[in-house]
Amino acid sequence: MFGTLVKRGLPLMAGLCALVGTTLVAAQGADAKELRVLAWQGYADEDWVKEFEEKSGADVNVVFIGTDDEIWAKIKGSEGKDFDLFAVNTAQLQRYIDAGLTTPIDLDNVPNQKAQLPIFSDLTKVKGVMRDGKVHAIPFCFDSIGLIYDTDKVNPAPTSMDVLWDAKYKGKVLAYDNGEHNFSFTALTLGIADPFNLTAAQMDEIKAKLVALKGNVLSFYSTADEALQIYQSNDVALIWANYGQQQVKAMQDAGAHIAYVNPSEGALAWLDTWALTSGVQDKELAEQWIDFVLQKKIGEQLSQRTGFGNTVAPSPNAGANDKLIYLEAVEDPTKRSDLWNEIKAAQ
Amino acid sequence: MSRRRFKPATASSHWPATGAVFAFPIAFILLPLAAFLAYSFFWTEQGVMSYALTLRNYARFFTDPVFLPVLRQTCVLCLEVAFLTVLAGYPVAYFLASLRGRIRYILLMLMLVPLLMSYVIKIYAIRSILGGHGALNRALLWLGLIDEPLTVFVFNLNAVLLTLTVLLIPFAVLPIFLSLERIPRSLMDASADLGASATQTFMRVILPLSLPGTITALTFVFVLAIGDFLTPQMVGGQSGFTFGRIIYSQFGTAFNWPFGAALSVILAVVVIAAIALGTIFGRDRSALK
Numbered sequence: 001m002f003g004t005l006v007k008r009g010l011p012l013m014a015g016l017c018a019l020v021g022t023t024l025v026a027a028q029g030a031d032a033k034e035l036r037v038l039a040w041q042g043y044a045d046e047d048w049v050k051e052f053e054e055k056s057g058a059d060v061n062v063v064f065i066g067t068d069d070e071i072w073a074k075i076k077g078s079e080g081k082d083f084d085l086f087a088v089n090t091a092q093l094q095r096y097i098d099a100g101l102t103t104p105i106d107l108d109n110v111p112n113q114k115a116q117l118p119i120f121s122d123l124t125k126v127k128g129v130m131r132d133g134k135v136h137a138i139p140f141c142f143d144s145i146g147l148i149y150d151t152d153k154v155n156p157a158p159t160s161m162d163v164l165w166d167a168k169y170k171g172k173v174l175a176y177d178n179g180e181h182n183f184s185f186t187a188l189t190l191g192i193a194d195p196f197n198l199t200a201a202q203m204d205e206i207k208a209k210l211v212a213l214k215g216n217v218l219s220f221y222s223t224a225d226e227a228l229q230i231y232q233s234n235d236v237a238l239i240w241a242n243y244g245q246q247q248v249k250a251m252q253d254a255g256a257h258i259a260y261v262n263p264s265e266g267a268l269a270w271l272d273t274w275a276l277t278s279g280v281q282d283k284e285l286a287e288q289w290i291d292f293v294l295q296k297k298i299g300e301q302l303s304q305r306t307g308f309g310n311t312v313a314p315s316p317n318a319g320a321n322d323k324l325i326y327l328e329a330v331e332d333p334t335k336r337s338d339l340w341n342e343i344k345a346a347q
Numbered sequence: 348m349s350r351r352r353f354k355p356a357t358a359s360s361h362w363p364a365t366g367a368v369f370a371f372p373i374a375f376i377l378l379p380l381a382a383f384l385a386y387s388f389f390w391t392e393q394g395v396m397s398y399a400l401t402l403r404n405y406a407r408f409f410t411d412p413v414f415l416p417v418l419r420q421t422c423v424l425c426l427e428v429a430f431l432t433v434l435a436g437y438p439v440a441y442f443l444a445s446l447r448g449r450i451r452y453i454l455l456m457l458m459l460v461p462l463l464m465s466y467v468i469k470i471y472a473i474r475s476i477l478g479g480h481g482a483l484n485r486a487l488l489w490l491g492l493i494d495e496p497l498t499v500f501v502f503n504l505n506a507v508l509l510t511l512t513v514l515l516i517p518f519a520v521l522p523i524f525l526s527l528e529r530i531p532r533s534l535m536d537a538s539a540d541l542g543a544s545a546t547q548t549f550m551r552v553i554l555p556l557s558l559p560g561t562i563t564a565l566t567f568v569f570v571l572a573i574g575d576f577l578t579p580q581m582v583g584g585q586s587g588f589t590f591g592r593i594i595y596s597q598f599g600t601a602f603n604w605p606f607g608a609a610l611s612v613i614l615a616v617v618v619i620a621a622i623a624l625g626t627i628f629g630r631d632r633s634a635l636k
Contacts (some may be wrong), residue, residue: 171498177580219502219584228582229471233478234501310601338603344588345413 032065035285038074038086042306043141043293052292056284068092075101081279084286087140089341090128090271090326097136103276104134109287112294112312113138118320120311127326128272137273138290139311141302142326143244144269144318145181146262148251150318153237161263165209165237170216172237174227178221179340180330181242181268186210188265188325195268196328203339210343220344224250231256245317246307262322269324297329357492380615386608396605404609414610421590422617424504425572428511429519429565435512436519436564443520455524464518470581473510475594477501477582502584509571510582518571519564526560527553559629566625570618590614 035058037044044062053060063083065071070093071088080101088096096102107113114121120139123129129137149158153172164173178183186206187195198206218234221227224243226252230236239246241260248260274290277285292298299310309317318324330336388400408414443455461469476482477500484496499505530553538548576591583589594614597607 175585214585216496217585222580229475229477233475233481235479235496235498334391334393334601335602337596337603341593341596341601342413344585344592345417347586 033282034284035060035085035282035289036083038071038083038287039063040065040087042302042308043087043272045301045305048293048301052289055292056285056288058282060289061312062123075277079279080277083277084280084282085274085276087272087288088137088188088275090126090137091328092331093128093137093273094274096275097131101278102136103278103280103283105138105276105287105290106283107135109284110138110291112291116294116311118316119322119324122192126271128271128328137275137296139271140290140293141273141311142269142309142317142324143246143307144262144267144309144322144324145185145244145318146241146260146267148239148241148248148258150237151257151259156217157259158261159239159264161185161240161265164240165213165216167216169227169237171218172235173213173216173218174230174236174239175213175217175220176240176242177222178242179336179338179343182210182340183336184268184325184327184330185240186213187203188263188268189210191265195325197331200211203335205341207343210340211346214343214346216226228254228256229248235248245309245315246305248316249307260316262318264323266323266325267318269318269326271324271326368593383608383611386605387612389605389608391603391605404606405576405613406612407606408609414590417588417593418590418613418617420588424508424589425511425569427508428515429569430574431508431611432515432519432568433513433561433564436516437523437561438522439516440523440527443524458520459517461514466514466577468508468580469514470578472499474506475515477506477509501582502587503588504583504587506582506584507579507587507589510578511575514578515568515571518567522560522563523557524560524566526557526563528554562625564630566621569621573618573621574613 033056035056037060039062041064044060044064049062052058063074065074068089071086071092073085074082075096076099090246093102110338113123116139116229119332120126123135123138126139129135129139146172147158147163151157154163154169163169164175183198183203183206184195186209187198187202188207190205192198192202192206219230221230224247227243227247231239231251232254239247239258245260248258251258274293276286280286294312296313299312302308302310303313303315303317309315314320348399375387383627387404390397390399423452431549439458440519443451443458446454469504474481478484479496479498479501480502483500487493488496500509500570534556536546543551574591576595579587579589579592580595583592590610591614594607594610597603597610
C-alpha cells in the first residue's frame with residue numbers, strides 16, 4: 001500500500017514502451033519457453049528482460065501493476081494460473097501464502113541469493129518470507145522510513161526518532177498525516193516490541209505521546225512534493241520521511257542541506273519480494289529469473305533508476321547495521337485512524 | 348426593458364423530453380445523495396461493512412467528545428470567513444457598480460480570472476506567501492516591523508481563515524454586485540433631490556436594497572467554506588483541524604464510509620440550514636421595499 005504511492009510516480013512512458021515491447025516479443029515466438037511476470041514499474045526493465053531472454057532462450061511477458069489490490073485481483077482471479085511469478089511486499093505476501101497461491105522456492109536454483117546483503121541473506125531473519133521451513137519469497141527491493149534532518153540546524157546528528165519530541169525543534173518538525181504509520185513508529189520509539197499489534201493500553205500511551213508531538217509539529221504532510229514545498233518556505237529542521245530516499249533525492253536536487261538516518265530503535269520499511277505462483281509452468285525458469293535480477297549490476301541499476309534500496313549492493317537506504325522493521329498489517333486500521341483524528345482534534 | 352419569458356412545456360405533451368430533463372438530475376444528483384443517506388445507516392467493524400440499518404453512526408457523532416466541538420469550531424471559522432469576504436467584497440462590488448460602460452464588465456471579468464486557476468495551485472501559492480520565509484514575512488522584515496519571521500500566519504486556524512477569505516472573495520463580490528447593479532439610478536437621484544447626503548443615501552437606500560445580495564454572498568461563502576477540506580488540510584497544520592478533514596479521513600485512511608456518510612449528512616443539514624436562513628433573511632429584507 002505504502003510502496004504503491006511511491007511507485008505510481010515512476011514515468012508512465014517507460015511502462016508503455018515496455019508494454020509495447022513485450023507484446024511484440026510475445027507475438028514473435030509462441031512456441032518457445034515463456035515466462036509470465038507480474039511486477040511493479042522498475043522491477044523488470046526492458047534491457048534486463050532482453051538480456052534474460054537472450055540468456056535463457058525464453059520469451060518474457062511482463063505485466064505491470066499499479067496497486068496491491070491489482071496484484072491480488074490478477075493472481076487470485078486466475079488462481080495463480082495466469083502468471084509464473086510476481087512481485088509483492090512482505091505484508092501482502094501473507095494472504096497469498098494463506099490462500100495457497102505461492103510455490104516454495106528452491107534456493108539451489110538461486111545461487112545469487114547467498115550473496116545478498118547481510119540483512120537480507122539470512123531468510124530466517126527476514127520476517128514473513130518463510131513459512132513452515134520453506135522459502136515462499138525472496139527479498140528484492142525496499143525502502144526505509146527514516147528521518148531527514150537539516151544538517152545546518154540539527155547538531156549533533158540524531159540517532160532516534162526521539163529527537164522529534166525535542167523542545168529545541170518546536171514548530172520545526174514535519175510529520176506525516178497517517179495514523180497507522182505514526183502509531184507504529186511511536187511504538188518503536190517507546191520501545192514496544194511489536195508495533196503492528198498494539199494493546200488498548202499501548203494505544204493510549206502512544207496517543208498521549210503523539211498529542212505531545214503535535215506541540216513540536218509545524219504541519220502534517222501527505223506527498224513528498226508537499227514536504228519539499230513546506231521545507232522551502234518555512235523553518236523546518238526535521239522531517240519524518242515517509243518517502244525515504246526518493247524524498248531525500250528530491251530535496252537534495254533542490255539544494256537542501258539535509259541528511260538521512262534510520263533510527264536506532266528500528267526503522268519502518270517496506271520490502272518487496274519475488275514469489276512464484278501456484279500455477280507456475282516452468283519453475284526452474286522462474287527461479288532463473290529471480291537469480292538473474294539478484295545480480296549486483298542489476299541491483300545497482302535498480303537503485304540508480306528508482307531510488308529504492310536493492311538487496312545485493314549497498315545503497316543509502318539502509319546501512320549494514322540498520323534495523324529494519326518490515327511493515328505488516330496492523331491490528332485495527334480503523335481504530336488507529338479514529339485515534340489519529342482525536343489526536344489532531346486535541347487542543 | 349422587455350423580458351422574454353421561458354414557458355415550460357406541459358408534462359403530458361412532451362413526456363420523453365421531460366423525462367430526459369429529469370433523468371439527468373435524478374441520476375447524477377438525487378441518486379448519489381440518496382446513496383449517501385443510505386450509507387450513513389450502515390456500519391463498519393474491522394473493515395467489514397454491515398448492511399443492517401442502524402443509527403449508531405449518528406449516535407457516535409453526538410456522544411464522542413471529538414466531533415461536536417470540531418463542527419462548532421468549523422462553523423465559527425466559516426462564519427468569520429463569510430463576514431470577512433463580505434467586508435472585503437462589498438467595497439469592491441460597490442466600486443464596480445458605480446462604474447459606467449464597458450470598463451465595469453472588463454474589471455468584473457478581471458476579478459473573476461482567479462476562479463479559472465486551479466484551486467490547489469492557489470493554495471500552494473498562498474502557503475508560500477504566508478510561510479516563515481514567505482513574501483509576507485520578508486516584507487514585514489524589510490519594513491522593520493518585526494525582527495524575526497512570524498509563524499502566526501501559516502499552519503494554524505489563522506492561516507485557514509486568511510486563505511479561505513482570499514480564495515472566496517470573488518464569490519462574495521458577484522452577488523453583491525448584482526444586487527447593487529439592479530438598484531435604479533432614479534432612486535438615488537430622488538434621494539439626493541430630497542436633500543439626503545451621500546451617507547444618508549447609502550445607509551437608507553443603497554444598503555437596504557443590496558442586503559439580499561449581501562446575504563446571498565454570506566450564504567454562498569459559508570457553504571463553500573464549510574465544505575472545503577483541502578485548504579485546512581494544506582495550510583491548517585497541526586492545530587487547524589476542521590470538520591471537512593474528519594470526513595476526508597473517513598473516506599481515505601479510515602475506510603469507514605458509513606461514518607463518513609453520516610458526517611456528510613450532518614454537514615449537509617448544516618448547509619441546508621444556512622441556505623434556508625439566507626433565503627428567509629434575504630426575502631424579509633426585500634419585502635421592506
